[in-house]
Amino acid sequence: MASEQWLSVLQKAKKTAIIQDGKRKVHFLLEDGRELVEEYNLETNVVTRRAWREKGKLGQDVGWVVEIGDPEPKREDNLDISGIRESSSAPIVSRRITKTGLEWRIRNLPYPKEVYSITADGGLLIVRTSNKKYFKKLNIPDLDRVGLKPDQDRISFTHQFNTLVITYKKPAALLDLEKKILTEVMNLKASSEGDVQCPTS
Template sequence: MASEQWFKLIQDAKKTAIIQDGKRKVHFLFEDGKEMVEEYHLETNVIVRRAWREKGKLGQDVGWVVEVGDPEPRPQDNLEISGIRESSNAPFISRRITKVSLEWRIRNLPYPKDVYSVTAENDGTITVRTSNKKYFKKLSIPDLERAGLKPEADRITFTHQFNTLIITYKKPPLLIDLEKKVLQEVLQLKTRKEGEVQCPTS
């Protein structure tokens, strides 16, 4: 089962944990060389950020790709390199996780709520469409993929305010169980606080 495979990957990964800025930051180095960092809120143990280190085709480090949390700020010198800069009004997506749901916030979408349709698709995505044909986006759901689940329509709700479409997906029980098991692994790690030396100095 996919959820068991993911949990085994987590168990087998080399893990280090540090407490910094009120968060428990955990670095995972998987056996295939992939790296993931998760940040947990210290009081609630809810994930506030998850990022993966991406490698280019030639194995070079191309930086971190944020899966959960706000996207990394784009370098402003983009313009000088490519002559193109993304409009600051372009829609952008940030993902959040709560104890009971997965959330997407798509900012810079000015259309009224009744224009949007948000559907669960057989390809494992949640698809956002507008009836005015101004916006279309397939949202991948890595959390469900790792648990071996497909999205279900009756778990989706959405609302629109301040030019932001907020999509909420109620977590299925299997995903909640998987997250609990991963959290237990994380909480067992020897964790040092920022500024503590790992080994005694002579």
């Protein structure tokens, strides 16, 4: 079962934890050399940030890729270096997790709620607007890890303040996996100082 495989990967990883800035920060060094950092809210034990250290094709460090939480500022997004800058009004996607749901927030979408449709398509969520102004495919790594495809009935969305908020109700298999991972994390002895090679947030 996919969820057991993912749990096994995390159980075999080298793990260190610290308590810092009101968060439990856990660093996983996976057997395949990948690095994962998760930050948990100390009061709710919900993941507020998940980031992967990416390596390029030649093994060079290409920085952190954020899966949960706000995206890292783009290094190349510098007018002096590239001569171009992404528009500050371009839609920005960020991901959140709640106790019961997976959440995507897409900012800078000014269109009214009725133009949006969100559909489960294979392993993805597809966001479309009827006015053809926006189209986006959203991956769901959390479901991939439990070997599930998204179910249309679990999708809901709201729109206010130019932000589209999509919520996917967590299936039982994902809730169960998160509970097991949290048990692993809570069993780690966490220091309250030092550096766990966390990306800056």
